[in-house]
Amino acid sequence: MIRRLAGPVVIPAVALALVAGCGRENDAPATNDGVVIDVVIEGGTVTPSDERIDAAVGETVTVRIDSDADDELHVHAVPEHSFEIHPGTQETQFAVDVPGQVAIELHDAGKTVATLLVRP
Ligand SMILES: [Cu+2]
Numbered sequence: 834m835i836r837r838l839a840g841p842v843v844i845p846a847v848a849l850a851l852v853a854g855c856g857r858e859n860d861a862p863a864t865n866d867g868v869v870i871d872v873v874i875e876g877g878t879v880t881p882s883d884e885r886i887d888a889a890v891g892e893t894v895t896v897r898i899d900s901d902a903d904d905e906l907h908v909h910a911v912p913e914h915s916f917e918i919h920p921g922t923q924e925t926q927f928a929v930d931v932p933g934q935v936a937i938e939l940h941d942a943g944k945t946v947a948t949l950l951v952r953p
Contacts, residue, residue, distance in 0.1 A: 867893030872946055874900035884947040897924045904941040
């Protein structure tokens with residue numbers, strides 16, 4: 834009997850962290866451009882998935898979406914933000930007023946795209 838432990842889930846997360854760590858973004862303070870998240874929805878697959886992204890209170894977060902389906906983007910922030918997605922490219926912006934962890938979800942796909950770690 835083969836038991837699947839957490840291992841196979843952890844490895845891609847580590848690989849993602851390494852990729853994200855390649856640039857200098859980690860050292861740089863937030864710029865005026867804010868945070869930009871590029872999301873692709875294709876054939877039911879969502880990229881990125883469960884990514885951790887740093888942001889600051891009041892910072893503009895831009896989500897650019899390239900989708901082949903309808904969906905609904907839902908940001909579990911204060912204030913809450915939702916955005917209707919249609920096939921094609923589109924973008925939406927929001928800012929978060931309360932520090933903490935903020936999930937960015939696709940309700941139709943049932944996926945968490947990213948979690949924002951919002952600093953005060
Ligand atoms: Cu939601």
